[in-house]
Amino acid sequence: MELYEAIFSRQSIGKVRPDPLPRSLIEKLLAAGAQAPNHYKVRPWRFVVLTGTARERLGQVMAESFQARFPQVGDEALEKERAKPLRAPVIIAVGVEKPGEPKVDEVENICAAAAACQNILLAAQAEGLGAIWRTGDTARDPKIKQFLGFAPDQHLIGFIYIGYPENPPVKPERPSFEDRTVWLENQPNF
């Protein structure tokens, strides 16, 4: 798929089939993620790939964390939370490495990891996959970070859910850039 076609056709797709993805395809997406720009070449993205029953273990931790946040919650809501990671056969959790030296800025590391996420989304689009970037309370929970191997003060910027789309994609309609753009151009006599 041509680059602009991938950019303009990409959309969040949450409904995907449960069929597993070949590991080589997941690796191709990760490799695309790792091409993102990053200041001082620190490659601050950290990918945790969850497939198979690892998603059930994540669901268990998510349900426990949900119950800790909302102690009154009933079984049905807990079950719903537990099942969330099963919405796609592959989840890539993306964490951000803390700066290891003073010149490295944490916000820049977050920007680089976010660029890696977008690369993964575009690569998924080019492969005919459906993907969605998800966050929410789950992404800020220290217990969930711990399960994924991240420190409590490390940013977990998203869970990218990926699979083969259930429905044929429809071209997304999006607002243009005009109302979010100003132009500062040549001025006479300056």
Ligand SMILES: Cc1cc2nc3c(=O)[nH]c(=O)nc-3n(C[C@H](O)[C@H](O)[C@H](O)COP(=O)(O)O)c2cc1C
């Ligand atoms: C940082 C980030 C977090 C997001 N978190 C969620 C989320 O938790 N749940 C969700 O349904 N979509 C989430 N999204 C996807 C957005 O809702 C989606 O990109 C937006 O609706 C625009 O739709 P599009 O991706 O199809 O263009 C997130 C996107 C970003 C960039």
